[in-house]
Amino acid sequence: xxxxxxxxxxxxxxxxxxxxxxxxxxxxxxxxxxxxxxxxxxxxxxxxxxxxxxxxxxxxxxxxxxxxxxxxxxxxxxxxxxxxxxxxxxxxxxxxxxxxxxxxxxxxxxxxxxx
Amino acid sequence: xxxxxxxxxxxxxxxxxxxxxxxxxxxxxxxxxxxxxxxxxxxxxxxxxxxxxxxxxxxxxxxxxxxxxxxxxxxxxxxxxxxxxxxxxxxxxxxxxxxxxxxxxxxxxxxxxxxxxxxxxxxxxxxxxxxxxxxxxxxxxxxxxxxxxxxxxxxxxxxxxxxxxxxxxxxxxxxxxxxxxxxxxxxxxxxxxxxxxxxxxxxxxxxxxxxxxxxxxxxxxxxxxxxxxxxxxxxxxxxxxxxxxxxxxxxxxxxxxxxxxxxxxxxxxxxxxxxxxxxxxxxxxxxxxxxxxxxxxxxxxxxxxxxxxxxxxxxxxxxxxxxxxxxxxxxxxxxxxxxxxxxxxxxxxxxxxxxxxxxxxxxxxxxxxxxxxxxxxxxxxxxxxxxxxxxx
Numbered sequence: 001x002x003x004x005x006x007x008x009x010x011x012x013x014x015x016x017x018x019x020x021x022x023x024x025x026x027x028x029x030x031x032x033x034x035x036x037x038x039x040x041x042x043x044x045x046x047x048x049x050x051x052x053x054x055x056x057x058x059x060x061x062x063x064x065x066x067x068x069x070x071x072x073x074x075x076x077x078x079x080x081x082x083x084x085x086x087x088x089x090x091x092x093x094x095x096x097x098x099x100x101x102x103x104x105x106x107x108x109x110x111x112x113x114x115x
Numbered sequence: 116x117x118x119x120x121x122x123x124x125x126x127x128x129x130x131x132x133x134x135x136x137x138x139x140x141x142x143x144x145x146x147x148x149x150x151x152x153x154x155x156x157x158x159x160x161x162x163x164x165x166x167x168x169x170x171x172x173x174x175x176x177x178x179x180x181x182x183x184x185x186x187x188x189x190x191x192x193x194x195x196x197x198x199x200x201x202x203x204x205x206x207x208x209x210x211x212x213x214x215x216x217x218x219x220x221x222x223x224x225x226x227x228x229x230x231x232x233x234x235x236x237x238x239x240x241x242x243x244x245x246x247x248x249x250x251x252x253x254x255x256x257x258x259x260x261x262x263x264x265x266x267x268x269x270x271x272x273x274x275x276x277x278x279x280x281x282x283x284x285x286x287x288x289x290x291x292x293x294x295x296x297x298x299x300x301x302x303x304x305x306x307x308x309x310x311x312x313x314x315x316x317x318x319x320x321x322x323x324x325x326x327x328x329x330x331x332x333x334x335x336x337x338x339x340x341x342x343x344x345x346x347x348x349x350x351x352x353x354x355x356x357x358x359x360x361x362x363x364x365x366x367x368x369x370x371x372x373x374x375x376x377x378x379x380x381x382x383x384x385x386x387x388x389x390x391x392x393x394x395x396x397x398x399x400x401x402x403x404x405x406x407x408x409x410x411x412x413x414x415x416x417x418x419x420x421x422x423x424x425x426x427x428x429x430x431x432x433x434x435x436x437x438x439x440x441x442x443x444x445x446x447x448x449x450x451x452x453x454x455x456x457x458x459x460x461x462x463x464x465x466x467x468x469x470x471x472x473x474x475x476x477x478x479x480x481x482x483x484x485x486x487x488x489x490x491x492x493x494x495x496x497x498x499x500x501x502x503x504x505x506x507x
Binding site for chain 1: 294317344505506
């Protein structure tokens, strides 16, 4: 946040223990999968095998199936890898190197925060 | 649009400090399976308390609203069947009392701050006394096309989604799902046929930063826990039991901040935070009658041995309108006030259509006659220093 705000309220972090991708899927996610399965049936090409959604029991398995189907229907929604600016020291060195005509430095990619 | 929490569960505790908010006095109660009256308790937990997903399908909600009286002419709703309903799910007597729990306001610093800083609706109800899919359909289409359940429906009706209406009229609209692993809920037919009206949450954040947000946006939370890119962990933020409620708070705060911290956007955007249905959790307000939308669900679909004519609403849900044009502490009265106004999810396409498209007829009369949820907006812009930002 660049601008300074007068009224700022702190929001507590969610504990890491809240995460459980092995949690059994709720009725809601089960129906979400069924809906995508109906679409999968419509899109199935000869020779292709329909996903056996009865094997989807956990949220992780559900998320994998949903990703597969969503990527098929809406590839524009894929997460793009972010280019992260190199640390300041590297930038200074790159600038100095450029001015001396020593060529380019490699860009670096940092790890993404995903919460 | 968030998932499965009732008004009293999330905001009912605010009434002590803000008497205009139609919340809990602390004396509301429900009988348990032993006939013991169990009062509401300010002991709601973020996770682990409702791990047995409370029933919110049509017959379960019927039991919750009517206390177990079967459908017959003249039966009276009493909101006395919530514990009975939860107990039928094999929760045990003590665990069934958890359905009466509510959050002390300080436990939900985001939702309660927005509710008290901007406008909270005392009378926003889910559209159907039933589950997610049919209720979300009202937010997208203004009707569930006669459905009261979770089934995927095939639309053979001239009624278009609000997004299609907007785009066809030369306006812009988008549905932002969280990410591909979470995807969209209920409108997979739109994802298949109209992918251009979709985006991801990170695209929403980018559109806010670039000031390229469409005229109307619908934002979906994350519906499941899954690994994130680069080895991180993405938590479900929908607040559906038993997902962590705090993560939903953070999602709402991030969405608010994305608008709040972009001045041009902040001054031209109204943000509605609303829940699709109550998720089987207690609320004390009897859902009112509503204009029928011309459909009827047969008895074999309702599961109550009686048809449903879409002539009464579901259980009350939290709904908050945010804008710097809303005076602090605005409370929109509901059924507790003779001059109160009733809102439900058909108000969403109803208000958006009336605002952008004016005279548009291809929709139900229920949607057309629905109340305008932008009514709390005034002409007076609050000073920037008078509006909060969240440190997430």
